[in-house]
Amino acid sequence: MAGLVRRHGMWVAAFAVMLVLPWIFQTGFAITMLNQIGVLIVFSLAYNMLLGQGGMLSFGHALYFGIAGYFTAHFLNGVGEDWLPYFPVTLLPIFGGLIGLFFGIGIGFVSTRRAGTVFAMISLGFAEMATALTLILVVFFNGEEGIQTDRMVGPEPLGITFGPDIHVYYLISFWCLVATAAMYVLTRTPFGRMSNAVRDNPERVEFVGYSTHRIRWLAFALSSFFAGLAGALHALNFEHVGFETIGLEQSGLALFMVWIGGARNFVGPILGAILITYLNSNLSDITDAWYLYLGILFMVIVMFTQGGLSGLVFMHEPIWKTDYRLFGRMMAPYALGIGSTIIAAIGVIGMFEMIYFLSTRVTEETIAVLYWMEVDAASALPWIACAAITAPGVAACRRTYPPMANSYNEAIAAVKGRMAP
Amino acid sequence: MEVLVFSIFNGLLYGMLLFMLASGLTLIFSLMGVLNFAHASFFMLGAYFAYQISGFIGFWPGLVFAPLIVGVIGAAVERYGLRPVHKFGHVAELLFTFGLAFVIEEVVQMIWGKVPVPYDIPETMNVAAFTWRGLDYSAYRLFMLGASVAIFLALFVFIAKTRTGLIIQAALTHPNIVSSLGHDVGKIFMWTFGFGCALAGVAGVIGGNVLGTEPSMAITLGPIVFVVIVIGGLGSLWGALIAALFIGIMDNLSISYDLSLYPVLALFGVEREVEGIMQDLVNLTTAGLAPVLPYLFLVLMLILRPRGLFGTRDV
């Protein structure tokens, strides 16, 4: 037991967290959100098998997520209406995965010959075609209404009916954990390593005996398997699959999650899925400008860091490992830098909120609630106030960022100094 | 026969509008290798600016100022947004423009609201120039046609005669050559990007009042423009022209002739009255498939000939 904890501590901890979470958050809304997070963790990890591990930017990976969802919903309905034999609901995600795999193998073969922009464009083409087909092949996709289903079919071993959301929560968490572990293992295999190699330098890969097409194809197919698994979980969670699940928007969501969380290390997509699903569920009730902030966050991350948020955390790993006391000298510059960022953000967000308020308001009312204060958005004062916060904030950012970067570089230099023999 | 000529003419009108949009995109690609996902968003900005300006001082000033503003915004985006990303490679650039498209749509909604705005064709041009098969062709549609032809010719001269044009030509066949241009490469990049965006802006000014000006116009038109430049061959002006006309004409023909898939299926013994998924296939017509066809061609083209019809290098 002790050995298990020592060797696989992270996984044991994740398992424990998974068991405990529903005891902390008991509301139906929270459980639904946790379920969604579980599904999207699997999907964004699958997406990152392409983007982060394999270097393939896809605008259409939701295709395999959505198609598997549709098949799962039809399968459940078939079981419920007795024209299909019974199949345990617990194992349906495997079925969804196989559907994803099937389509991934077919479409992957033609689209993975090249990476980069060609691959991105082909994926966009397939995504647009599939979206249009959801409206044309009505019997299967049922247009914009999608397919409804009922997950309460068949026998109920141990009283597990999958009626209450909590049952589905444990189902999703189980599969989420299994899929995450499986995808983690994949990164540690010859295939996983060569997938990274293809991302870094496809040309050289050909000269160490591997076909880049085969590796990409395999990565694509396996990734589609896990996307399909996530799609089946999605269908079970919502008991409904709609045409949104298949289109560009769903793929874009995964892209945002992966890139914001960080495509360069394994936990990045997990972080992204948790963060964005959480914010999407909660922030969109608070501010209309949520999508704008999401877009800006994405762009800022694309511009300034290739590793996403988790990359920002992990770039401090060597310092932590070598000597955490090195952080001492970084504290002050970091606090200043982060502090001025927050100040600038407060000012900018304030202005965005007022613009949004004025453009979407429904009455002549000009009193907006901004930062728990009532302000008159039509008067100059709050604008001046916001500008008065933004301007010094931005100025402070410009002054405090270089010392922040310096302190980091110095710490890294110190680490390198100690590592050298 | 007349239906054919008629459909081709209508396709020409629509195709030239697509060409106007695609020309800027293909120009940017040929110099910088960047596939600008947000290109249709600049088209949308052009339409909105034109709507705003024409409300104050009329359509013609709008036609001048809106593209100028869009061009300056585009140049600023290149200078302060795209350039820092350049070192991370083309995928990062594509990601950046993807995010940009998303943000522009949100900003447009923030400023002009979520419902369509009434951006109208100028009254003086909204009169029938001629009538054919019962359809009026307004002076404005002829103006659109003329404007797009003028843009094509101007671009052609620009690429063949100017220094920047020569650089663009060289860059197409030898992508590395631009790095050896010395100190002004940054400026050339910036203004080419701005110019490409301004072209999209012109298309927005001219097309926005015909297609309708609303926040989702970019996302519905954007992928089609990609289809045009990918099929035509990235970086090829001729290719963009041919592909745009091809898409426009194919769209019109498939609707005019409205062929059914049924005769083909009948060869395989499929009955007219069938149940289930086959029923959808039996009922398929080319008109119903028209919006899907461009993407089908896109995928086929990329699989069979990734450099497109007239392309000189792969995507």
Next chain:
Amino acid sequence: MNIKAFLAGLTLAIVGGLASMPAATADSIRVGVIEPLSGRVAAVGRDALNSFQFAAELVNSRGGVLGGKKIEVIGLDNAMKAEKTTEQLKKAVDMGLSYIIQGVGSNHALNIIKFVGKHNKRNPGKEILFLNHSAVTTAFTNELCSFWHFRFDANVDMKVAALVTQINRDPSIKKLYMLNQNYAYGKSFQAAARRLLAKRAPQVKVVGDELIVPFGKVQDFTPFIAKIKASGADTILTGNWGADMIRFVKGAVGSGLDAKFYTIYGGLTSSVGGYGTDGKKVNLKQVTEMHQNHPRLPKELVDYSAGYMAKYKDTFYADRQRWLILMLAAAIDKAGTADPIPVARALEGMSFPGPMGAVQMRASDHQMQMPLVVSTLTDKAPDPIFYKGKNFGVAFKTDGVAERKDTSLSTTCKMKRPN
């Protein structure tokens, strides 16, 4: 790797965030409105939410229900997404709401019907009623009918029936072209129109019947216009909405096609805004339960519209949101409790004085029966449409009213009722 500490910090952050859930307040009857309040179609959802809040204010100003309880309308944003609809439903359950209102998007309405059905079966004693104000899929009150669902709008078939009734009254209509969107709604429009035209206006020849790929995928309508022109049609019957409607009209006007447009959604404020000056040139008709230029509107409604206009600077466009809230209030008072089942029973068969005459909630399928008015878009109407304070310069003028007997259709509903 130092993932452990990282994950621990993350978990803490989430725990902190999730703990803030909305708390229940007593002594008011809370009604959840699930509509797109963000995203591309947010304008539609927000307008609906305004209507409900305005109607609730009226009820509350009259002293509320059950001797003093207020009706509180709570907006829940589904961003026009299926997942978010489900999420908001769960939130509504957490908040203990018994009444859910929705109408934008039949797909979301169907989700809610299914969700409510399952929820009420799995949680007896905590039932939820779904009050549908605009989702028009006929099946909701036919084969999909449910005791928990009430529709306060006319369904597609009823609207088509009203349009066909009016078409039958116009002897100048000889040849008719149908163009619809190729998805569930468009197809049900097509089916109803085929059936009802054959039955009620057999003299009209259908010269075209076409489905297009929906949701703004068609950029250029010229080829369709050319076909319509070639068919010699004098009238177009279409269920199109949104960009598909706007581009259709702009294309037709641009090509000088002077056919009459008979539509369900051609008169939506957002569409009329999109037509621009073409709105003055097109001969466009819509079917609604009211419009502000109809002569002989009840005095109460005229005052109400004026109040709405004063507050929101929008023309009062549809009456169903008002009567939904007023009828709910009346049903609660009649039942003497806010519990959903007695309220549902009270709603069954309830009548209300609507703008064109009495409307009634049919008990057998929970489909509101109502007269509908067909009207034409014109710049000569006395009272133009305002939206967000902007004058569109056009408005609707009545062509004719289809009475309740004309719009009333039989139902296939076999409703299962709770004991």
Next chain:
Amino acid sequence: MKTPAVELRGVWKNFGNTEIIRGIDLAIEKDTIHAMIGPNGAGKSTIYNLITGRYHVDRGQILLNGEEITNQTPHEINRKGISRSFQVTNIFHRMSVFENIRCGMLWHRNYKYSFWNFLGRQGELNRRTEEIMVRTGLASRRDVLAGMLSYSDQRALEIAITLASGADVIMLDEPTSGMSHGETEQTVELIRKVARDKTLVIVEHDMGVVFDLAHTISVLVYGEIIACDVPQRIRGDRAVQEAYLGTEVA
């Protein structure tokens, strides 16, 4: 007569209208070191690219151990036993030195596209990787990202990846370019060591290295081989001296 390890028969290559390689015939014996020299632009790298499948051969045949490999894909040719290095460093920048070398070895130790083997548990594989790391002097850089290495370390890594496959024919493209004198000596020693019972082809500008290592030398000028012989005779060849050596070794 013994079958040559690598044989070119009348190989031609054009870029557009320019003939870059003009009818080359060349046979490289097994278990020898063959050097290819010639002025810049003579087509040395192009021949490498033709042999290893990077470029398409327009005319002629290329044989490996008597088996035709003309216009096969690079990975097929590599699997058949030709491993090459690149003139411009061509490594996996975002992976560690250890991972880089291991990638060079995976296919040839029969892992193929396996996604069921844990790399960490493959003792033999990892031991051999460490071994190559030690032999190429990269052991102290084991976990450094390849992109962070110094230039000469990157050159060493380039060779290490090439050697990792254990192929019978090793083709090195300017392995010592940009190295200091000391580093060059180390590299030459390394090459000599690995060349035992292997066929080695080398393109090199450093004539000291060439004449030190090579058993046979071919001289390439304007896409044609003007001489191919043992080093002593190449040194004395008039044509070679006129065309090439005269200016460089004088």
